[in-house]
Amino acid sequence: MKKLLEVKDLTVAFPTENGEKNAVSHISFDLNEKDFVGLVGESGSGKTVATQTILGIESSEALVKSGSCKLNGIEVLGLSDKEWSKYRARNIATVFQEPASALNPLIKVGKQIEEVLKIHYDFSREKREEIVLETMRKCGLKDVEKLYKKYPHELSGGMQQRIVIAMSLVANPNVLIADEPTTALDAKVQAQIIDLFKDISRIYKGAIVFISHDLNLIETISKKVMIMYAGRIVERGFTKEVISDPLHPYTKALLKAVPNYKKRGEALYNIRGHVKALKNRSNDGCPFYDRCDYAMDICKKVYPKDYNKDGHLVNCHLYGE
Ligand code: SF4
Numbered sequence: 001m002k003k004l005l006e007v008k009d010l011t012v013a014f015p016t017e018n019g020e021k022n023a024v025s026h027i028s029f030d031l032n033e034k035d036f037v038g039l040v041g042e043s044g045s046g047k048t049v050a051t052q053t054i055l056g057i058e059s060s061e062a063l064v065k066s067g068s069c070k071l072n073g074i075e076v077l078g079l080s081d082k083e084w085s086k087y088r089a090r091n092i093a094t095v096f097q098e099p100a101s102a103l104n105p106l107i108k109v110g111k112q113i114e115e116v117l118k119i120h121y122d123f124s125r126e127k128r129e130e131i132v133l134e135t136m137r138k139c140g141l142k143d144v145e146k147l148y149k150k151y152p153h154e155l156s157g158g159m160q161q162r163i164v165i166a167m168s169l170v171a172n173p174n175v176l177i178a179d180e181p182t183t184a185l186d187a188k189v190q191a192q193i194i195d196l197f198k199d200i201s202r203i204y205k206g207a208i209v210f211i212s213h214d215l216n217l218i219e220t221i222s223k224k225v226m227i228m229y230a231g232r233i234v235e236r237g238f239t240k241e242v243i244s245d246p247l248h249p250y251t252k253a254l255l256k257a258v259p260n261y262k263k264r265g266e267a268l269y270n271i272r273g274h275v276k277a278l279k280n281r282s283n284d285g286c287p288f289y290d291r292c293d294y295a296m297d298i299c300k301k302v303y304p305k306d307y308n309k310d311g312h313l314v315n316c317h318l319y320g321e
């Protein structure tokens with residue numbers, strides 16, 4: 001399988017009143033062709049900061065302290081805006097939470113999708129229109145010729161999100177990052193968009209990262225999962241294995257707090273405390289230390305190394321030597 005994205009030791013900090021604090025700490029992962037990976041974490045886990053940095057759209061306050069991020073073998077950390085504008089849609093694209101804010105209200109939706117092609121490919125107008133209509137159909141839209149000429153406000157939230165997904169896919173990127181793409185939609189439309197992602201994953205050759213705080217949803221859609229907590233990827237592996245045999249105390253607690261996963265007769269679990277505000281975090285040690293029932297002295301000072309159980313990786317001092 002071709003490696004599409006290699007993230008190594010990525011650390012992103014922000015200045016706070018207590019000094020620079022890591023919102024993302026030393027994360028590493030690879031994505032290969034056809035990978036579909038769920039990135040799960042509560043708010044404040046660093047999942048959005050990590051993916052925005054990989055996409056080159058991090059906030060101007062973000063400080064990339066370490067790491068490398070290679071897309072198709074090319075280092076993208078530190079690319080200028082001009083370099084990114086040529087590079088982004090063909091190599092990596094994103095679907096945001098709010099379709100209404102991702103679309104320009106003054107431009108017809110078909111033209112907005114076509115614009116992406118215009119920037120990145122030297123196709124004729126007819127060819128561009130043909131590709132746009134085809135991509136709209138792949139995204140489950142009907143009557144696409146008519147739809148092409150509509151403005152965003154003339155479409156429902158679900159149709160707007162399908163247009164945003166079409167914009168992301170039209171240049172055929174190698175990596176697609178979907179940042180909680182169903183959050184702003186009602187339950188019925190959410191289910192339709194999830195089905196659309198399942199369809200896309202069958203025909204799409206690239207890799208998909210699907211960000212969510214919802215493990216239930218990730219189980220239905222993604223083959224692999226990475227669990228993030230306070231800036232660290234603490235556990236990763238095949239979704240089935242991570243859910244049926246969680247290793248990290250945080251993942252275990254997370255599962256016990258979800259009705260679908262708690263054991264029969266067991267009360268719903270409440271993880272004590274909360275994710276610390278960035279300014280109160282330590283850059284060292286295990287970030288789950290204050291909330292963990294198994295914490296040891298070493299956990300406060302030293303972040304645990306990867307422990308690999310048949311490809312299922314965890315970072316916790318309960319495992320290994
Ligand atoms: Fe708990 Fe220590 Fe494991 Fe962190 S490293 S999850 S504090 S046992």
